[in-house]
Amino acid sequence: MLKIWFKIFYRNSKKNWLNLLVNISGLTLGLAGLLIVMLYFNDENSYNQWNPNKDDVYRIANESKRNGIYFSSTSAEAILFKSDIPEVEETVLISPFYRSRVLKYNGQNTFTEKTTFTEPEFFNFFPFEILEGSSGKFLENRKHIALSKTLSEEIFGDKSAIGNLVTIDEEDYTVSCVYEVPGNSHYESDLLIQFSEPFELHWGNFQNELFCKLTPGADVAEVKSKMNNIIIEKNIKPKLEGSGITLEEFDDKYGVIKVLLENLGTIRLHHKADYAGPSGKGNYQLLLVLTGLSLLLILISCVNFINLSTASASQRAKEVGVKKTLGLSKKELTIHYILEVLVQGFMALLFALLLVELILPYFNEFIGKDISIFNGTSILKIVGVAFFTSLFIGLVPAIYVSKFKSIEVLKGNYSRSKKGVLVRNAMLALQFLISGFFLIGVLVIYSQIHFMINKDLGFDKDQTLVVDVFNVGSEYQKYELAKQVLSKNSNILDVSASMFVPGEGNVNGTNLSYGDVGFNSGSNLVDFNYIDFAKLKVLKGRGFSEAFSSDTISSIVINETAAKRLGIYDDPIGKKLRVGWMRDEDNRPLEVIGMIQDYHFDGFDTKIDPMFLLHWNTFSFSKDWLHAMQFKVKSDDVAQTISAIEDFWKVHVDSEYPFSYGFLDKKFAETYDKYQKQQTMFLILSIMVIIISLLGLFALATLTIQQRLKEVAIRKTLGASAREIILPLINSFLKITVIASLILLPIAYFLMQNWLDNFVYRIDMPIWPYIVTPILLLVLVFSVVGFKAYHATKIDLIKYLKFE
Amino acid sequence: MITIKNLIKTYRTEEVETTALNQLSLSVNTGEFLSIMGPSGCGKSTLLNIIGLLDSPDDGSYQFDVEEVASYNEKQRASIRKANIGFVFQNFNLIDELSVYENVELPLIYNKVKPEDRKVKVTQMLERVGIAHRAKHFPLQLSGGQQQRVAVARALVTNPKLVLADEPTGNLDSKNGNEVMELLSELNAQGTTIIMVTHSAYDAKFSTRTISLKDGEIVSEIKNEQKLDILIQ
Numbered sequence A: 001m002l003k004i005w006f007k008i009f010y011r012n013s014k015k016n017w018l019n020l021l022v023n024i025s026g027l028t029l030g031l032a033g034l035l036i037v038m039l040y041f042n043d044e045n046s047y048n049q050w051n052p053n054k055d056d057v058y059r060i061a062n063e064s065k066r067n068g069i070y071f072s073s074t075s076a077e078a079i080l081f082k083s084d085i086p087e088v089e090e091t092v093l094i095s096p097f098y099r100s101r102v103l104k105y106n107g108q109n110t111f112t113e114k115t116t117f118t119e120p121e122f123f124n125f126f127p128f129e130i131l132e133g134s135s136g137k138f139l140e141n142r143k144h145i146a147l148s149k150t151l152s153e154e155i156f157g158d159k160s161a162i163g164n165l166v167t168i169d170e171e172d173y174t175v176s177c178v179y180e181v182p183g184n185s186h187y188e189s190d191l192l193i194q195f196s197e198p199f200e201l202h203w204g205n206f207q208n209e210l211f212c213k214l215t216p217g218a219d220v221a222e223v224k225s226k227m228n229n230i231i232i233e234k235n236i237k238p239k240l241e242g243s244g245i246t247l248e249e250f251d252d253k254y255g256v257i258k259v260l261l262e263n264l265g266t267i268r269l270h271h272k273a274d275y276a277g278p279s280g281k282g283n284y285q286l287l288l289v290l291t292g293l294s295l296l297l298i299l300i301s302c303v304n305f306i307n308l309s310t311a312s313a314s315q316r317a318k319e320v321g322v323k324k325t326l327g328l329s330k331k332e333l334t335i336h337y338i339l340e341v342l343v344q345g346f347m348a349l350l351f352a353l354l355l356v357e358l359i360l361p362y363f364n365e366f367i368g369k370d371i372s373i374f375n376g377t378s379i380l381k382i383v384g385v386a387f388f389t390s391l392f393i394g395l396v397p398a399i400y401v402s403k404f405k406s407i408e409v410l411k412g413n414y415s416r417s418k419k420g421v422l423v424r425n426a427m428l429a430l431q432f433l434i435s436g437f438f439l440i441g442v443l444v445i446y447s448q449i450h451f452m453i454n455k456d457l458g459f460d461k462d463q464t465l466v467v468d469v470f471n472v473g474s475e476y477q478k479y480e481l482a483k484q485v486l487s488k489n490s491n492i493l494d495v496s497a498s499m500f501v502p503g504e505g506n507v508n509g510t511n512l513s514y515g516d517v518g519f520n521s522g523s524n525l526v527d528f529n530y531i532d533f534a535k536l537k538v539l540k541g542r543g544f545s546e547a548f549s550s551d552t553i554s555s556i557v558i559n560e561t562a563a564k565r566l567g568i569y570d571d572p573i574g575k576k577l578r579v580g581w582m583r584d585e586d587n588r589p590l591e592v593i594g595m596i597q598d599y600h601f602d603g604f605d606t607k608i609d610p611m612f613l614l615h616w617n618t619f620s621f622s623k624d625w626l627h628a629m630q631f632k633v634k635s636d637d638v639a640q641t642i643s644a645i646e647d648f649w650k651v652h653v654d655s656e657y658p659f660s661y662g663f664l665d666k667k668f669a670e671t672y673d674k675y676q677k678q679q680t681m682f683l684i685l686s687i688m689v690i691i692i693s694l695l696g697l698f699a700l701a702t703l704t705i706q707q708r709l710k711e712v713a714i715r716k717t718l719g720a721s722a723r724e725i726i727l728p729l730i731n732s733f734l735k736i737t738v739i740a741s742l743i744l745l746p747i748a749y750f751l752m753q754n755w756l757d758n759f760v761y762r763i764d765m766p767i768w769p770y771i772v773t774p775i776l777l778l779v780l781v782f783s784v785v786g787f788k789a790y791h792a793t794k795i796d797l798i799k800y801l802k803f804e
Numbered sequence B: 001m002i003t004i005k006n007l008i009k010t011y012r013t014e015e016v017e018t019t020a021l022n023q024l025s026l027s028v029n030t031g032e033f034l035s036i037m038g039p040s041g042c043g044k045s046t047l048l049n050i051i052g053l054l055d056s057p058d059d060g061s062y063q064f065d066v067e068e069v070a071s072y073n074e075k076q077r078a079s080i081r082k083a084n085i086g087f088v089f090q091n092f093n094l095i096d097e098l099s100v101y102e103n104v105e106l107p108l109i110y111n112k113v114k115p116e117d118r119k120v121k122v123t124q125m126l127e128r129v130g131i132a133h134r135a136k137h138f139p140l141q142l143s144g145g146q147q148q149r150v151a152v153a154r155a156l157v158t159n160p161k162l163v164l165a166d167e168p169t170g171n172l173d174s175k176n177g178n179e180v181m182e183l184l185s186e187l188n189a190q191g192t193t194i195i196m197v198t199h200s201a202y203d204a205k206f207s208t209r210t211i212s213l214k215d216g217e218i219v220s221e222i223k224n225e226q227k228l229d230i231l232i233q
């Protein structure tokens, strides 16, 4: 029985190799796509899952009406939450961004980019696997540090690291333990250094990430309200005392901070604050979209499968009819059929696994991860998906085929059922719809990204070399020296420094106020020449100048947005402002000397915030905040210029840290890297979807035209021209395309409008994709079906007219 | 009207070579009703297909009217076929998706006849073959005899000079077969040239001349001036 079944299957496949090819390749692509997305999803979901504390540890974010959501917290919160709330077992403050440090041991320098500063209790929250030493040892002394296995091996080779003295920033530290991070983690630091002293209670500094460990089973909502209560009682109320301002008024004006508790187990993908640790945040929405798209891909291949098998069913009707008269039951027929489909599903699965294995290295490079096909249970899941998909797509045509009435089939009297054709056409339309949507999507995304890349950012990013300044001490003096010396190099046109280099993101926020009005504002410290250097446009007043001695003491420049929010847009010059860095006793006024045009200092996917500029010398403490120098260089001999800077750098600026530089336009390009990746993914998926759809269309056209060859022969004998033969064959396909396009356009418009709404600075919805796409679909359908139809006009007439 | 000289047609498959027509010569005059008989496989259909320009010979000459068409290509053959020849098949070859009316109208469309003229011609033709009351039906809703009448109507609607029929009664019972044969001889009486392949001696009696083929050659030729009984084999 099985042998005969296999024989028939084998011969059928040989005859209908095109069907088999379409079926298997479609499923292969679909399964491969889904598997990759599943692996990706799985990896994103695996963050902190190894951590036994994941259910009880929460990161505290702070939300206020005025300033939105901060991912960082104050030391006051850390101290008071622990002491005043019984459910909070323990708290820890950890620096949120990795820092770069050089470790000196035995006269040898080792550089690491992943340094984290922390309170001693780090390991109580993130119990990494300890390979040497102990976390208890780490706790004992603030001069104890912990190293990752990689860093330890880099410094000490295979000798024991424990107890060795290393020098960091001119201070000596003792290695107390060596650890390994067990899995994807919120922190994957290579070096842990403790804050030199315990924190004092302070409400103003939102500098570190705060984690709270709750007692198991604690009511999170209740803890949250207790925390909010502490903030009001201990921070707000004392301030309001005697001022006559009510809590509500204060809330309206400055915003009362409320906490958000974000669980460590899910923070990677679900976070309200914009930042989720130095390992980065996952894009949950993108994952959902990708999953949806890969499911669509599978859906399309299923549609192809069902379409082809029902369409070719009439060709197999004879086989079914004979089998039935020979006494095979409906059930056995169905099983035979499903078996065939399962074999194809299995082949598709094998190809998909192979494909994923081949693609993964590229995918890993693309998303910057290291995913293996064996990660998690994805592979089992995909086997399940393949099995049930095959079962499903086998069942539909199987039932269809087994329902043929044997006598009629044997008489050759089955007519193509109207319902079957309708369903088939609807499925074809669905495919066109999906393909069309992808096409429109790609075109719209392309337009938006093109717009972003070419948008005038309001500052000059060409030929600007940015060299990183690490924590080397007296940074500002070194900058002044570098400027003085290197300006003489004829290939260097200008040298400048600003606290934040455009596109780097984290613009330091602090309060900016004018009289009663105050809000959190971006800040920048700049050199005299910076406004000219970056070609910022001064709209009113002037920029900083060495000619005015007050410019290093009491002058401030603001951007348009800040001026508008302060309510001084029409006449900003001479207004006296205050900034949050000023101590209460600091009475000097900061006088507005200029207003600059808004520029995209923080990437162009974020809204331009209020922003002020001060000269570096305005505050003495802020001079250490210089972490990059900028050089305008001539476009020729760039390599030589860079090595000239490096030579100077090694001698006069920094001999320990690696010389690290980049061009501003490239750095800035990283801010739209994310969208370019989305575009690439979308493009790949669209090409896949379109190929699968076209393959399906091709096979379906082949089949339907095959069924109509006799009709073609008759028409031809009656004198029809090639055109008159081709048109009716193509007609129905073109009609389907037109109908699908009509449904597609509003849906695509709506969804793409939604996508564009994600952007603060976006294009108006372009109309041309909505014209090009249907035309392209029509052209594709016309060429694919036309190709088959044209072939049909070349048939051997006599063969099809003969009585059979 | 038709002059054929030394026509050769051979079919080659991987193993065998079949000579379907072997140096066959034949001429048919305008207004004749010729029937072709002979055992199965003797080359009747092949000859008819070549006469009908559905197929081309390997060698020999074929004059249609005054044109030498033996070496014509597909396109040239199609244009002569369209203007001059109507076909009736044993298995009717109607298009199932089109109604009776539409089936008959089809060759007129392909011959670029104006819509208003088409209507007149189709209606007349359907009446002439006695199927007008079924104009809106589809082929599968008709009996075999009715379907063949539709096929005849379709073959005649363009007023072809020549009608070719390959076993037109082969799928019909004697009553329906008779009706079709009467239709054909009536047509012939009105001046249409007809060439018909048949296995039925009875049907052959309706024609004016009968030729018999064997192994691709003409073995006998009889003029049916009176209705004679002719023995086959």
Ligand SMILES: Nc1ncnc2c1ncn2[C@@H]1O[C@H](COP(=O)(O)OP(=O)(O)OP(=O)(O)O)[C@@H](O)[C@H]1O
Pocket: B011, B012, B013, B018, B019, B020, B039, B040, B041, B042, B043, B044, B045, B046, B047
């Ligand atoms: N396409 C083909 N390929 C190979 N041989 C063919 C082909 N068509 C016909 N033949 C052969 O040519 C010969 C003549 O065939 P033809 O169809 O003309 O016979 P016929 O006289 O019409 O027979 P019947 O009365 O059974 O219809 C036969 O031997 C047949 O096998």
Ligand SMILES: [Mg+2]
Pocket: B044, B045, B046
């Ligand atoms: Mg024959």
